[in-house]
Amino acid sequence: VQGVRDYAIYMLDPTGHVTNWNAGAQAIKGYTADEIVGRHFSLFYTEEDRARDEPQHVLATARREGRFEGEAERVRKNGERFWAHVLIDPIYGDEGELVGFAKVTRDVTERRRATLELEQSRAALVQAQKMEAIGRLTGGVAHDFNNLLTVIRASADFLQRPNLSEAQRQRYVGAIAETAERAATLTSQLLAFARRQPLKPEPFDVAARLRALRQIMDTTVGSAVEVAIEAPVETMIVEADPSQFETAVLNMVINARDAMPTGGRITISAHPVQAVPAVRGHVAAQGDFIAVQIVDTGAGISADHLGQIFEPFFTTKAVDKGTGLGLSQVYGFAKQSRGEIDV
Ligand SMILES: Nc1ncnc2c1ncn2[C@@H]1O[C@H](COP(=O)(O)OP(=O)(O)OP(=O)(O)O)[C@@H](O)[C@H]1O
Ligand SMILES: [Mg+2]
Known part of the structure; x- marks a missing residue:
């Protein structure tokens, strides 16, 4: 146990005071055995967690459930915070009395950072794909709509001219009706893709x-x-x-x-x-x-x-x-x- 450096392995007495300390604990948390043995383990917790009585809860959970396992922020001697994976096992004596707790802590800051980065890049990718789809939608549909509106607007302008022949008038009215119909088809198709348009079988x-x-x-x-x-x-x-x-x-x-x-x-x-x-x-x-x-x-x-x-x-x-x-x-x-x- 003394030689293990990747894990902080140490014991607590039943009230949570540190009773021994390995090399890994020193490497991860920064305290030497002399500095820490006899001190309360709540020292490793963030102020917020201490304010919430988290250290007591954790020990209570370990006793009640036979083990505590969790991940949370902890604090090194130099004040730096790190992400810790924590295991706590209650230790019982021959008579079944609680003699203390065995704690195993791992520094998983790197792993967590990698996971968060992966999540962020996934989220960014999803967002980018969404933006691309919206870009295509606004680019494509807006363009189509603009073309249709241009036809309708131009036809309406022509209709305002004096002395139109009946044939011309009919042509422009026809163009407006037909174009409006196409615009309606475009929207109804959009709605169908959004699966909101009920089919009439x-x-x-x-x-x-x-x-x-x-x-x-x-x-x-x-x-x-x-x-x-x-x-x-x-x-x-x-x-x-x-x-x-x-x-x-x-x-x-x-x-x-x-x-x-x-x-x-x-x-x-x-x-x-x-x-x-x-x-x-x-x-x-x-x-x-x-x-x-x-x-x-x-x-x-x-x-x-x-x-x-x-x-x-x-x-x-x-x-x-x-x-x-x-x-x-x-x-x-x-x-x-x-x-x-x-x-
Ligand atoms: N008969 C085909 N031959 C070759 N490629 C095709 C054919 N049909 C579809 N595609 C490909 O599939 C893609 C998607 O077709 P889809 O009809 O969904 O969209 P679009 O034709 O690009 O645009 P829209 O139909 O909305 O005007 C097309 O861009 C084209 O690359
Ligand atoms: Mg097509």
């Missing part, structure tokens, strides 16, 4: 919906991209929110278009399946489902990004090109409709 035919989307899809992707719809079965009824379904398909079609700047082909196919396969650690769900598959001839998604694409605000596009909300809408829709999505 109803039975609808997937094949018919895809065919009905043909026009808008062709317009969206432009003439360089060809859209093919393959729906071998005539009718495929599912129960889900049809407008969210359309939004999801369009979000994926737009992604495919963005991935093929020089043109290409998008194939959308739908067919009945008897289970949702096991993805991302979920077990497979048996039952009647419709699988919708979207394939494009674009660049594809790098393996590094695959794990993140469904996260809200994850985007590889320029601030004014993407907000990173498209696939999180698709993901939210699939999940809320008791389906799945995979790449």
Whole structure:
């Protein structure tokens, strides 16, 4: 015990006075045996702890529970504070009478500092990620909104001009209505990602919906991209929110278009399946489902990004090109409709 330097090992009498002292105790606490034997161990406590009668509580706990173990600040001879790991065992004599306490103290200041630093850097990382997401949100959504507001403002200005033809008037009113609609879609998508928008599930035919989307899809992707719809079965009824379904398909079609700047082909196919396969650690769900598959001839998604694409605000596009909300809408829709999505 005398040779141990990493641990302060010493004994107290039943009232808490130091009765012996090892080299480790001297190294950690700074007192020599001559200086400390006979003094009360509350000397090692901070003033605040002494004011709270902590030394007495600690001894009482050790007696009551057979041992005390804890970590707290302690004070060295030179007044310096350190972080101590403390063990106290009561020692009983042959007759069962308390003869004192054995104390083992370790200086764990370094370990605690490392732990705190790690916690701080973790917290900083979380905060940075949050800031990044908020930055993308304000950057992307605010930009989108500004563009939409610019259109509305300009149309309103035009409408104030005298002598507008009926055709012009209609065009500007139409632009305002359509732009306001797009702004509303943007907010409703945001709400859906925040999972506050209730879906309105109803039975609808997937094949018919895809065919009905043909026009808008062709317009969206432009003439360089060809859209093919393959729906071998005539009718495929599912129960889900049809407008969210359309939004999801369009979000994926737009992604495919963005991935093929020089043109290409998008194939959308739908067919009945008897289970949702096991993805991302979920077990497979048996039952009647419709699988919708979207394939494009674009660049594809790098393996590094695959794990993140469904996260809200994850985007590889320029601030004014993407907000990173498209696939999180698709993901939210699939999940809320008791389906799945995979790449
Ligand atoms: N068909 C695809 N081909 C290649 N990469 C894709 C495809 N679909 C998605 N991605 C990648 O996934 C990312 C996230 O897609 P998501 O639709 O969520 O956001 P976004 O398209 O960047 O922005 P937003 O849809 O909000 O305008 C994209 O930035 C892109 O890197
Ligand atoms: Mg997108």
